[in-house]
Amino acid sequence: MIEVLALPFMQKAILAGSVLALITGILSVFIVLKKLSFIGVGISHTAFGGVALGILLGTNPYLTAMAFALIGAFWIGGIGRKGSLHADVSIGILFATAMALGVIFLGFSHNYNVDVMGYLFGNILVLTSGDVFASIIIGVVSLIFIALFFKRMFFAAFDEELADVNGIPTAFLYYLFLTIVSFTVVISIKMVGIILVSALLVIPGAIAFLITYDYKLMVLLSIIFSIMGIYLGLLFSFFLNLPSGATIVVTLTTLFLVFFLIQPKRRRIT
Template sequence: MSWWQYAFMQRALLGGVIVGVITAIMGVYIVLRGMSFMGTGIAHAAFGGVALGLLLGLDPILTAMGFCVLVAWGIGFVTRRGALKEDTAIGVWFAATMAFGILLLGLRQGYNVDLFTYLFGSVLAISPADLKGLLLIGALVLGVVLALYKELLFVTFDPEAARVAGLPEGFLYYLLLTLVALTVVASIKVVGLVLVSALLVIPAAAAYRWANDFWVMMVLAVVFSVVSVVAGLLFAYALNTASGATIVLTATAIFAASLALAPKHM
């Protein structure tokens, strides 16, 4: 039997591709706005959310989604009020929510068998229900990004000018944070929360080196990301290595090649 005939491998590929597409798209906004650390922060906050869900007996992913959206809004709020710098706010939340998660897991009786799945992902254990959830989030991200393409472009390029032009810049900022939080949490089952920020940043950063148009950067980031996921999964299958790590290292190889070969020197 060939690798592509296994149902788990088909689900892994489909799930991986959806994750690759949505992380690449949100990653373009994150890289261009200089918010790379935000992805890392939200991913680590997901740990607290997952732990909360496990402790309360709720769906860990759904709980983490709600939790991360609130954390992202909180970081955005203190940053926009000028109370704290963005990286300071993330630095505080990132550690606090991790600690909160560890504390909660300590309260939970018994062996935390699921924890490893959320930390490092298990793309080969994606269930049909997981796939449905991923499709839903994927449709939401794609729908919003297509519908608000020009508005999100303007606030990403020049938020102040966008506000003066009359765009609801604050609303669009929180919308972007919400989509990033949903994308991150939806992806942790596949690549794990430790590595999800890599998929947000690396394909977009590689695409940035090549693109002279915003939409080209987005398309290239998606292509780099999907190639990394598919090639990474095949390498992982062939070499019997950890799937999330193999995907991220494949993406890193594409980034290194872009750094060396791309025409845009800076």
């Protein structure tokens, strides 16, 4: 086991995975409480269009993915806040369109060495030092913003209008949240892939929701489950020679099923 941890690619995977677990652990709590479970799917699939455009243009696909993810997030957020359509409708339109654009962009591209499967399903064991560094920078910036507005974000998640009446900048917090989700999705692409990242944005928070009535404890538990999912998934992936991203998601889902069957919160009141 110790020898495994000494491997450079494993050290990079653990470091970047820890950053990702920390951010997704926190974000997933807000996603579950705000009933935005499909927002991760919407933004990540939108990012695929950006990846494909980057490949077509010969630029860094992560930069174009970031641009697409942000546009997607603000599209979903803008339509959702205006209230004329439910968010799931805008997500349904957006992610299919962005995936379609991605396929068209790849069709125009003559770069046949691109590992499309790598973008779709990720591989945390092939990260470069640059990937790890980018994850840390984005992670730290995201955490600073979350720490600044943590309680206000919770108040808004409980009831946005009540928070607004208290003078809390709810629209700003909403778009800040979407921006952080977009950045997180993009740094996750290489680790768990576009298809699987939404699981990290939902499952840890969903498990914690089953356990506690205390919102601060819910965040702590969500981070712990996120870290557990990534670490255990990595180990299973390494020792059983399974795809890393998919193994992480299946590990998290197994944890969710265990707590769903136990239903610890329903067994007590406080």
